[in-house]
Amino acid sequence: MIDGIPESDFDVQLEGQVEIIGWLYQYYNEEPHNAVVNINGGTVKTNDIPAATQLFTTDWVVRYMVDNSLGKYYLERNAHSELGTHLEFLLPDSLEMVSDDLDVTQIKVIDNAMGSGHILVYAFDVLMKMYAEQGYSSREASSLILENNLFGSEIDKRAYQLAYFALMMKAREYNRRALTSNISPKVYVFEDTSNINDNYFESLPVSESNIQDLKYIVSLFHDSRTLGSIIQIDKPVKTGNLRTVLTNIPQDTSLDLNNTREITYQLLRLLDIVETMQNKYEAVITNPPYLNKMNKVLKEYVKTHYKDYSSDLFSVFIWHNINMTVTNGYAAYMTPFVWMFIKSYENLRKSILNTKLISSLIQMEYSAFEEATVPINTFVLKNSSTSENGVYIKLSDFKGGMDVQKVKTLEAIENPDVDYLYRTNQSNFNKIQGAPISYWASEKDLDNFEYSKLGEIAELRLGMATADNTRFLRMWFEISLENIGFSVHDRQEAKNSLKKWFPYNKGGEYRKWYGNNEYVVNWENDGLEIQSFKGTNGKVRSHNYNLDYIFKPAITWNALTSGSFSSRYSEHGYLFDNAGSSMFTKDNEELFYLQGLLTTPVVQRMLGFINPTLNFQPGTLSVLPVREMNDKTNVISKIKDAIQLAKVDWDSFETSWNFDTHPLIQHIDEHNRNWNGFLKQNHCNVPILSQIIFLEEYYG
Template sequence: MFTPSYHDGVIKDLIDGIPESDFDVQLEGQVEIIGWLYQYYNEEPHNAVVNINGGTVKTNDIPAATQLFTTDWVVRYMVDNSLGKYYLERNAHSELGTHLEFLLPDSLEMVSDDLDVTQIKVIDNAMGSGHILVYAFDVLMKMYAEQGYSSREASSLILENNLFGLEIDKRAYQLAYFALMMKAREYNRRALTSNISPKVYVFEDTSNINDNYFESLPVSESNIQDLKYIVSLFYDSRTLGSIIQIDKPVKTGNLRTVLTNIPQDTSLDLNNTREITYQLLRLLDIVETMQNKYEAVITNPPYLNKMNKVLKEYVKTHYKDYSSDLFSVFIWHNINMTVTNGYAAYMTPFVWMFIKSYENLRKSILNTKLISSLIQMEYSAFEEATVPINTFVLKNSSTSENGVYIKLSDFKGGMDVQKVKTLEAIENPDVDYLYRTNQSNFNKIPGSPIAYWASDNLLQDFEIGQQMDTLVEPRVGLQTGDNSLFLRQWFEVSYDKIKFDAKDISESVSSNKKWFPYNKGGSYRKWYGNYDYVVNWENDGQAIKNFKFPNGKQRSVVRNPNYYFREAITWSLITSGGFSIRYRSAGSIHDVSGMSAFSSSHDKLMNILGLMNTPIGNHVFKMLNPTINLQIGDFNSFPVLDKAIDNPEINEKVTGAVAISKNDWDSFETSWNFKMHPLIRHIDEHNRNWNGFPTQNHCNVPNLSQIFFSEDNYG
């Protein structure tokens, strides 16, 4: 409660800061306002949950952690290209397409011309505040109008037959219910006094229902067993929600009749029979909804990988191949809720398209479903989430149609810019960021990334070229367990205690040195450099090898030690500045961020280094994995043609590039090989006023710059 002020504060901000159209019922304003207000209502608990370090998300925190309001134009794209497209394929003379602003340009495969609009079922099984369902309501109204229904009749039939929703958050469910009722009220002034209600439901745990309830029921044993089965399925339903699998058909109509006919004792209800019966009747609505098949399943699923024990075990048991994140579970679950040739639409992080942990999901989709269309957004476009986003539509069909893809990664400026560019592509399909391709091409690339922009020539290179791991040996390295304890920058320790030139493990063992060069990746740099760190590898890494947690579990991980101290080519795990690769001379230990590839052939390393540092290297890696983490598996998948392997001319140019880059690196005091500052390197010897090897400062660095610019030398 607060005293309202129209001159400053929240009311003034609402009036002045939000366009009037956002409140306009005709422009979806009421839904936008409800959705955004609820998201920002949850902002503080959302931030608290998603920023926990290493912990899992508790059941009560899942709604706050996973609810993100879906931008309006993305909702329209998803509905237009699933529900809208399904209808158009079955109504040859329909004018609906002229009203679907975000229907992508694509040829329609006509199926039939006799679709009864009352038979179309649409569900959002993570509905939030109902934004998707409300827009679907409007699209359905246009379908009903085409088939001759009045607005009043159509609005009631839509709630009765067409729209369904599921949610784990009771408050969000209430908002969705309210929004749909207001939408019905828009077309039918008597909607609020009718007996028709939206078929949207909220999950309830059944942990409160025990055997005492069933012992008092005057029903058959088979019915009791069916009810117990449902109770067991939904024991943790506020945690599991829509991904619950119903393994055997449940006759909901029969059970509803049984529960409705249970005598209601008006005396003292010790077993709470009356309330539990009502709860089970509500649960039967959910069971029936989950057993249906749908023409369109449309949702912005929850993004969650910090699963609690109950959720994690369920996902591993029922969705093992798709268990990397909750959104990937929804992707597979939802497409299998559709009828044959039905559509499932999503907005999700785009990592499923590329990285290895989603490879099983990709292959399942590519082998049995169809990617009908997809829009890949610019990396940071969706400010509400800390992940890059895509939106796409799958068809429950294994036909060989080409998919339509829009690549918006070059257009920065947020979701408004992404919307404008999408509409431009719809208006002019010849833009260079709209692609049409057959998804069978993706299987030609190792890992089957959804690389829809790959040219025919590059696809052929993947088919005939050798994979990188057949030419060199990429290996992950040391994980100390505590870098602050075991790593130092080289100038932070005594220069005399560093072993700079160990060629193999045996030299490190026999050495009396404590510190050894450590390849930790580093910033964007080509050819040579990033010699910054040293690691405590005294006595063959004894301290690191014995480093454990208080419970005795090993904390450090010593991977591939037989590759330590060998020459290599190396790149950084984090590639936010673009891909760059460097030559690393013998003498270093590499870690998990300083990704490295080895070969007994120096010339082969040089040739591969030259290939990878061309624009082709960055182009291919952005195709294999456009995230900022370039893994060993991505490197392994790079195709190499024979003519790029043994080429003396390339070798000579690469060797020269490495030498230039090394000279640049060693020109500054941050290099342990620093000898002379570039500014004084070309001064004739007879004009130099220092003698012998320069002194070193407290950081063990030759003090030439201090000598050169000292007060004594200004005369």
């Protein structure tokens, strides 16, 4: 810290002090973080949750979240305020003014996954400007902020201590006597209550109703280091009354067999958390934990209390936090942006769109946030169902990390006419099935979704998962051609063929129309070995979906891509993988028509609205609009030509099992092709390519 970091990075005047505390703590946790997130298929244990989920929030994102929640709430209630001139990341938007003047001491702000306190520290600075505008001195304001305005909670004790320290240092910046005052930040760390049993309550000289209230709290927080801020308090708890009761318990100075004194202090700390969780807030701002490998306790709790939002812990926080705000209050987040599009978050989207308002949102470039292997967005929800337009900034075209994203955001704030800033009414999102947050779709784009859906015309099916590809898959050239069953029409024919290996669609690289025919799968005796393949627990590991469709002509596509979507026509004779899902039609001519449609730029654009996460599952494609034509004959003819051209191209190389002649020599006169008598053959009875090229050069 002394030799490796410039002193200026700690200078509070350069706004480096607090941020560097957070970064240092993240790097301190880097090794355990990597160990936990790289668990293969395992759940995250309670003690590992902090390491798995703590990611430091980039400074400009913190400013965006605070400026557009806390800052905007204040501006809407103070018509003559100059605060907006100090909020660098306040997005250009009209304010819905509220007539009453706001008493700044009544504003409550919480970060309920606060980490090292970065968000709270910046909120402190914004609140100081509000207090100054209302005539308070810096010394008075710094104390009042800690006393009235800022709240935080955390499951990690070390992070909590850093947040506490950072807020005290921030108060000391404005008040030299802050460290000697009796005021402390209202930030708290969760403690399990599994150590508290009935023996403690039996010794208490308090009423039965108070004991029942205390037992209720103890039961709620039994696993609070696992559950943290998402614990739901189903009935009001009179914390003031219970605090009085606990404070007045006689403290026996003799031998304390039941740890009465220690447990009483623990319960008093717990009452502070309960009170904080029962409050309503004008602004709830956080970078919530991202976690889908939940342990049993967390998973069961989430399924019970947040069933519709249980895909990931961050989605639980999204719904939980907006409901912690007062009416017309704001909740701000930084999360993965998958909640905007994919099906597993559809209930969350619809709940937000039907009862809340997306006030603003910034969608970042896919790999901008280097600290997490997920695409990120940051957004602000308003606890209101008004029909205001939201402000959206789309940064997906700007590569170069978070610094570039910051620059482009500031450009959009300075010039709202840039082509990557959008204003739209969220009611438009319901026009697309699944309600993806496709804010950049034009009115004409949305009108396209009134046509029939692909899922109404074709049957889109997920493919197999062998559970052990190394065991059950081969590249076709690893197998004798005599043992591969080509061009079978159905399962019975495949079984009767007595072949062991059959062609297998498995996605592959970007390629349109035809090709990527590289793999074969062990489907001997109707896939007996795959379908009976069991793990160490005795359960069948493979997933053999949609076997009624195998070997039929289809359109197959790459489920996962690094860019654009691509699909290919697949003749009869193939099984298919979940990475190479397929679609089928009763009329094969219709299949050609749909293959042509799927290669168009229009579909690429439509897919961007439905799901721009580069993951194209059958459910994603099923909602694509399809505009039918009265006469498809000419179109289908051209599509067949395109498929044939792609097939000729694929078969022009040894990577195809239909390879015959390399394109470099296919136009040599027949009478000059006199090498066939002495060329060595490979195991597929195809002349070795290097010999062909050599002889072509030799014969000129």
